[in-house]
Amino acid sequence: MDTKPIHVEQSVRQLFDLSGRNALITGATGHLGSAMARALAEAGARVIVSSRKMDKALAVAETLGGHQKGNHLAVAMDHLDEASVEMGFNEAVKQSGRLDILVNNGHDPLSADWETVTGEQFQRQLANVTGYFLLARHMRDHAVENNHPASIIMLGSMYGSAGSYPEVYEGICAASPAAYHALKGSVIHLTRHLAVYWAKENIRVNCLSPGPFPSSKAPRELVERLNTKSPMGRMGVPYELKGAIVFLASDASSYMTGQNLIIDGGWTAW
Numbered sequence: 001m002d003t004k005p006i007h008v009e010q011s012v013r014q015l016f017d018l019s020g021r022n023a024l025i026t027g028a029t030g031h032l033g034s035a036m037a038r039a040l041a042e043a044g045a046r047v048i049v050s051s052r053k054m055d056k057a058l059a060v061a062e063t064l065g066g067h068q069k070g071n072h073l074a075v076a077m078d079h080l081d082e083a084s085v086e087m088g089f090n091e092a093v094k095q096s097g098r099l100d101i102l103v104n105n106g107h108d109p110l111s112a113d114w115e116t117v118t119g120e121q122f123q124r125q126l127a128n129v130t131g132y133f134l135l136a137r138h139m140r141d142h143a144v145e146n147n148h149p150a151s152i153i154m155l156g157s158m159y160g161s162a163g164s165y166p167e168v169y170e171g172i173c174a175a176s177p178a179a180y181h182a183l184k185g186s187v188i189h190l191t192r193h194l195a196v197y198w199a200k201e202n203i204r205v206n207c208l209s210p211g212p213f214p215s216s217k218a219p220r221e222l223v224e225r226l227n228t229k230s231p232m233g234r235m236g237v238p239y240e241l242k243g244a245i246v247f248l249a250s251d252a253s254s255y256m257t258g259q260n261l262i263i264d265g266g267w268t269a270w
């Protein structure tokens with residue numbers, strides 16, 4: 001289903017409806033990626049789940065619901081490996097016939113902060129944005145060649161816009177690494193750049209920046225300290241990104257491109 005002509009007003013239900021759309025999401029096995037994959041499926045999309053491991057991707061695809069329950073797809077892809085990005089993207093196109101939505105969400109983690117990080121580790125962390133760029137370019141080329149619109153969503157972070165609070169992590173665990181802040185700042189800015197270049201081709205590029213959404217593995221004391229830095233006084237729960245991802249993926253955001261949507265309980269408003 002293509003985007004409707006802009007002079008035809010759609011109802012709110014139609015604007016958020018992803019029926020007939022195919023959405024590729026990386027890191028869909030993870031804490032936030034799995035919730036966003038469920039959101040896309042529940043909004044009507046057929047989801048192509050991507051993981052570095054095919055068996056993990058297949059297992060997540062089988063759990064997804066919506067109109068396409070049972071038809072969701074899986075591909076293997078490592079976004080730090082250019083050949084794997086190309087193969088994974090082509091496989092997603094081959095299996096689905098066409099891709100309309102790309103969510104660049106996967107993240108190869110790093111725990112070393114500024115005191116100890118090596119140049120090689122720093123570069124590897126920054127390579128996450130290279131992977132986001134390569135996949136976004138495949139998505140743009142595919143949509144332009146087939147003459148249809150596309151929505152690309154990059155996962156940034158509040159830490160791409162704001163510095164960290166060193167005392168929150170002190171004595172508990174490694175702080176949010178310097179290389180992570182560099183990475184997420186670059187993801188937000190890459191979004192703006194690509195959006196401008198591709199806007200007239202009907203390719204929208206936006207960034208979704210979560211605030212603190214620690215998983216159940218995060219130390220309790222860390223979470224308690226983080227709560228004091230949040231105007232809402234609590235951490236985000238993964239389903240609280242579901243509305244935002246469907247908004248950015250769908251026609252509900254048809255006049256929005258190059259933006260960074262921050263969902264952080266007010267963290268960056270202080």
Ligand SMILES: NC(=O)c1ccc[n+]([C@@H]2O[C@H](COP(=O)([O-])OP(=O)(O)OC[C@H]3O[C@@H](n4cnc5c(N)ncnc54)[C@H](OP(=O)(O)O)[C@@H]3O)[C@@H](O)[C@H]2O)c1
Pocket residue numbers: 026027028029030031032033050051052053056077078079080105106107108109155156157158209210211212213214215
């Ligand atoms: N959780 C938060 O509080 C938070 C806050 C701000 C921003 N974010 C951002 O939100 C996104 C998701 O975070 P999360 O908390 O859900 O992390 P997560 O649970 O660690 O999930 C990340 C996923 O990325 C995949 N991945 C790792 N290396 C990869 C690679 N080289 N190529 C492709 N995929 C790779 C992994 O999947 P496989 O092992 O299956 O390949 C993993 O499931 C990340 O971009 C993160 O920076 C998270």
